[in-house]
Structures are given as C-alpha cells and as structure tokens.
Amino acid sequence: MKSSRRKFLKLAAVSALGLGAGRIGFLGDAPAGAMDIPTAADYNAPREAKHWGMAIDTTRFNQELVDTCATACHTQHNVPTIPGKKGIKWFWGANFEESFPTEHGHNLPEDVEHRTYPLLCNQCEEPMCVRVCPTQATFKRADGIVMMDFHRCIGCRYCMAGCPFGARSFNFQDPRPFIKNFNPLFPTRTRGVVEKCNFCAELLALGKMPACVEASGGALIFGDLEDPESDIRKVLRERFALRRKPDAGTGPSVYYLM
Amino acid sequence: MIEKALRGSPRYWGLIIGLLCVIGLGAGFWMFQLTKGLVVTDLSRDVSWGFYIAQLTYFVGVAASAVMLVLPYYFHHFKAFSKMIILGEFLAISSVTMCMLFVVVDLGQPQRMLNIIFHPTPNSVLFWDMIVLNGYLFLNLIIGWTSLQAFRNNMTPPTWVKPLVYLSVIWAFSIHTVTAFLYAGLPGRHYWLTAIMAARFLASAFCSGPAILLLLTLLVKRLTSFDPGKKAIDTLATIITYAMCVNVFFFLLELFTAFYSNMPGHMAPIVYLFKGFDGDTTLVPFMWTAAVLAIISLAMLIPYKIRQQGPALVTALILLVIASWIDKGMGLIVAGFAPNPFEKVTAYLPTVPELVVSSMVFGIGALMLTVLWKVALSVRAEVEGGNISMVPPKPE
Ligand code: SF4
Numbered sequence A: 001m002k003s004s005r006r007k008f009l010k011l012a013a014v015s016a017l018g019l020g021a022g023r024i025g026f027l028g029d030a031p032a033g034a035m036d037i038p039t040a041a042d043y044n045a046p047r048e049a050k051h052w053g054m055a056i057d058t059t060r061f062n063q064e065l066v067d068t069c070a071t072a073c074h075t076q077h078n079v080p081t082i083p084g085k086k087g088i089k090w091f092w093g094a095n096f097e098e099s100f101p102t103e104h105g106h107n108l109p110e111d112v113e114h115r116t117y118p119l120l121c122n123q124c125e126e127p128m129c130v131r132v133c134p135t136q137a138t139f140k141r142a143d144g145i146v147m148m149d150f151h152r153c154i155g156c157r158y159c160m161a162g163c164p165f166g167a168r169s170f171n172f173q174d175p176r177p178f179i180k181n182f183n184p185l186f187p188t189r190t191r192g193v194v195e196k197c198n199f200c201a202e203l204l205a206l207g208k209m210p211a212c213v214e215a216s217g218g219a220l221i222f223g224d225l226e227d228p229e230s231d232i233r234k235v236l237r238e239r240f241a242l243r244r245k246p247d248a249g250t251g252p253s254v255y256y257l258m
Numbered sequence B: 001m002i003e004k005a006l007r008g009s010p011r012y013w014g015l016i017i018g019l020l021c022v023i024g025l026g027a028g029f030w031m032f033q034l035t036k037g038l039v040v041t042d043l044s045r046d047v048s049w050g051f052y053i054a055q056l057t058y059f060v061g062v063a064a065s066a067v068m069l070v071l072p073y074y075f076h077h078f079k080a081f082s083k084m085i086i087l088g089e090f091l092a093i094s095s096v097t098m099c100m101l102f103v104v105v106d107l108g109q110p111q112r113m114l115n116i117i118f119h120p121t122p123n124s125v126l127f128w129d130m131i132v133l134n135g136y137l138f139l140n141l142i143i144g145w146t147s148l149q150a151f152r153n154n155m156t157p158p159t160w161v162k163p164l165v166y167l168s169v170i171w172a173f174s175i176h177t178v179t180a181f182l183y184a185g186l187p188g189r190h191y192w193l194t195a196i197m198a199a200r201f202l203a204s205a206f207c208s209g210p211a212i213l214l215l216l217t218l219l220v221k222r223l224t225s226f227d228p229g230k231k232a233i234d235t236l237a238t239i240i241t242y243a244m245c246v247n248v249f250f251f252l253l254e255l256f257t258a259f260y261s262n263m264p265g266h267m268a269p270i271v272y273l274f275k276g277f278d279g280d281t282t283l284v285p286f287m288w289t290a291a292v293l294a295i296i297s298l299a300m301l302i303p304y305k306i307r308q309q310g311p312a313l314v315t316a317l318i319l320l321v322i323a324s325w326i327d328k329g330m331g332l333i334v335a336g337f338a339p340n341p342f343e344k345v346t347a348y349l350p351t352v353p354e355l356v357v358s359s360m361v362f363g364i365g366a367l368m369l370t371v372l373w374k375v376a377l378s379v380r381a382e383v384e385g386g387n388i389s390m391v392p393p394k395p396e
C-alpha cells in the first residue's frame, strides 16, 4: 500500500515531466551543468542494487575535495547555505577526532590526523532515525537507502535526537532565500521539516551516480554491498576500512578506507 | 457543575483575567513563531530539543504524581486524603494538557500533527506517548468529574468508576515510564542511555509533583476556608521526603556508574553539567544551585520536627521544586545533546520568545487548574456548608 503510493507518485511525476520535456523557462536558470529535464525514457535504466553502500578513500580527501563534493551535493539538492548553528548540511567535512569520537585516537600517524573526513548520512542498516520517527516520514527502502518524505514530516525532530551521527538538519526557517544555485529538478523544502542526504536516489532512478561520487574523481566508490563482484566490495577486500561508531549498533553503509 | 466556575469573588476574576492576559501575550508570540519558524528559539542542529520538550518532561511528572494520593486512598483506604484527592486529579488534568500543548508548540509543522494518528507507528515511542497522555487525560477527567458529581449528590460514586481508578494508577506509572523511554534507548545520547531513566523519572515526579500540589493546597487553605486536614498534609510531606531521598539516591547511582567505570561517553554529559565541557559552562551555575537546594530541602524535610512546621515546610517544598525543575526542566534535555555526536558542545539557553510561548502554555494550565479547583472547592463548600469566597479559616 505504502510502496504502491510512492510508486504511483513517482510515475505521475515522471509522466508529467515526460509530457513537458524541454526547458521550463519560468523556473529560472538552472545551475551550470544541470541536466535536461528527464523524460519517461530516462527512467528505463535505473541503477539498482540489493544494498547501496559507499566507500570513502580518505587518503585522497582534503578540505578542498570535501568542498567540491559538498557543493555538488548541495547544488543538486537545493541545500541552503545558512551560517551558524542552525545550518543545513548533507555533506561536510571534519577532522579525525570529530569524525570518529569513539576511537579516541592518540598518537595517530600524521597524515591520518590531518585528513579532512567527509561526513554524510550513513544510510544505516538499522537506522535509529527510522525507528523513532512517529509518522514514517523517514523510511528505509529495500535497497538500503534511508529516505525522507518532506511532506509528511511534522518537524518533531525526534530523528535528530535518535541519529548518533548528527547527520540530520532542521529547517528552522524558510530555506528558499538561502539557496545559492537553484536546481529546478529537485524540490525545495519548507520551514519546519528535517532533511538529510538521500544517496541521490533521484539520480539513481535515472541510471546516474550520486552527485558527490561524480564530483569526487574516484575518491568515493559507490556500489552494491551485496554483490561480491562490485567495485565497492573489491576495494573493501583490499583495504582496511572503518565504520563510524560501530558501538551505536546502527550498521553504517558508509565505509572509510584508511 | 461547571456553572460554579462562573460565580466568584473579584479576586477569582482578577486571577482569571490575569491568566487570560498571559495567555494572550504568549499566543501572540506563538503566532510570531508560526510565521517565522523555530528560528526564534535558541535550538540548533546540535541541540534539537530544548525548553519546550523539557517542560513536557517535567509536567508529565506532575501529572503522574496524582497517583501518590490515589494509590494510598484506594489501595490502602487511607481516608485522610479524601479531601485532596480531587485536587490531585484536577492538577493531573491540567498538567497533561500542558504536556500536550508543549509538544504542539515544539513542532515545526503543527498543522500536520495528525500525521501521528494517520500513520500510526508502533516502533516510535512518541506514538505511545501520545496514546498514554491522552488516555490519562480522559481517565482523570472521567474519574474526577464523576466522583465530584457523586459527592455533590451525597452518593457513592458509581461502581464502574472503581476499575477506572485502578487502571489510572497503573496508567500514571505508564505515562512517565513511556516519557522516559522517549529518551532512554537512543544509542548516541549517553546521558539518557541508562536503564534507571524511567525509575529516576518516577522518583523525581513523586517528589516534585506532590510538592507542587501541596504548595497549591496550602495556598488555597490560606485564602479560603478549605482545609485538607493536618494528617493529609503530614502524610503527603512524608511521601515527598521519601521520594526526594530516592531521587537523590538514583542520581548518585548514575554518578557511580559514570565515574567508576571511567567511560568517557558516560562522564562527559555530567562533566558538562557540573564543570563545563569544551569551554561551555552555561548550565554549571544552574546545576550547582539545584544540587545545593536539593540538599537544603532534604535537610529541612527529613527531621519530622522541622517538616511539620508550616513555614519551614513551605520553604523546603519551594526549594525542592526549584531543584527538581532545574534538573529535569533544563539539565536533562540539554545534557542529552551536549556533547554532540562530534564531542563538541553547542550552547543552548531559551530565548525570550521561547519563554513567552511557554508562559502561554503555563497560563492555559493555570487557568484550567483555577477553574477546576474552583468547581471542586465550591461543591465541597456547598455540601459541607461554609463558603470558599475568601473567608479566612476559622482559628483552630
Ligand atoms: S546516519 Fe543517522 S540519519 Fe542517517 S540513517 Fe543512520 S541514523 Fe539515520
């Protein structure tokens, strides 16, 4: 019932877009590099997986690359730029101590200490945010992606209390005036709802890779964790990887290659 | 019986009008919050719940505390509480209402609030909290009103009330347990992640709630001819004393677990509260005030000689209410969020709009309480003779 409702909405959106394929001028200028409005045909070859996951090659990350990926993500999803403690972040960077507080790493190798680690929602296997949400506005898809229905969220912020990774942001005010590059192909939010990274589910549906993965130049490896032949499984077999806060028991799908 | 609320002394009407003004002012600020969003609060990405949710937590305790009268009265036939029991039930009604209003003013999208009912989600504790709070409200409304009506007509309450009363006793424990479960069980929040959370909640409820009830009752006793009886006052004071001892004991258990184990995650929030963490000492003065007041109140409550004297009792109760309010209505929620998941602290102190909106909710609670108590006391005066219109009590 629920999934059929969502399928219907998706189909409806696709056909609406398909009928009106072309450029919708009145929506304003899309950011440079934004794609054309997809048609129904574009949804014929979605990227699918049993369990989407991400491996982050932390050796390649510095603040600059984090910023590049964050900009790609935030532009794709109309994430507003709000300074200060009420800000909204889908993709951001932090030092080792903040990223892995439960490791209490002392006397770390210098390069490990000086990397900037990209942070985003871990798309957990046992997501606490889904467990606590009273309206099912936060839900987990069969392919492991933890999604948000911005129209159902009542803004109780229980998910923010539940997430052990600080991966969620709340729209304390109308975000629209703070959007730098407006992407007409992704909705904006209203005030009073929570938001977070969605693994670019909307791009996967079009057969594309997530925006940050595209922007990372190979430093982010994205793929099916349940397929032993996938790139992500190959790299996880070869290199040592950490997951954040394993003691929280949420089972992150994001791996940090050290 | 409600017509009893419509006749009252100038002082009664003055109080009503005063409360309406407070409510009106707060409603104005709430409108402001509705148009601007929760940006008018000091909440942040890190401290995502604050003053509103803390008040919910505190007043759930006040509501649950009615059971401290109901239980001895119905289970142990402790008749001395007969005059106060209705006051406790009506206090519970107004407290639960305030709790629910605090959730509403805290929502980012209050107009979507019914989504909780349209999409029932049994895995979310908030869903169960809504159920138990509403249930408790209705139980107390039905029981309180029916018993009062029976009393007025000089009859024993109908037999179907009895099972409801027993249910309400269990229910009272459930509202505070479920509210504690809102916090306990979140893996990232060490201050809340403790099996004793629900027990601590109940202990603090059973001292602070009856303390507020007793203070209000003593106030009414002063202003009107209503007298709950010395035995009732003494017994309630004893209950409060025991509950406060247990409350403090439970907190000491938390200290032992955190500091003997030396686990950084468990120590950090307590260090934050009493010493400051990551350079932030916002709550330190408050928490030490709470600790000192708690000790003084216990020192005054434990010796029976001091406790049974009116002025000392009132002072001790006021100190106890302040201490428990700082602990639960300020420290508990913020320390759950500080340090945040990155072991950093983001400061939080309620803003003026937050406080004024809260005073709207307090005002609504106080208004309901005034009207309900007025009805209850008028009925009592009508049945037993005497009047409650501000006649000073007869000298004993
Ligand atoms: S990281 Fe947080 S928001 Fe993301 S799925 Fe896990 S619990 Fe939910």
Ligand code: SF4
Pocket: A132, A133, A134, A135, A136, A137, A138, A148, A152, A153, A154, A155, A156, A157, A158, A159, A160, A193, A194
């Ligand atoms: S804020 Fe929204 S998404 Fe988060 S728990 Fe509440 S309803 Fe669910």
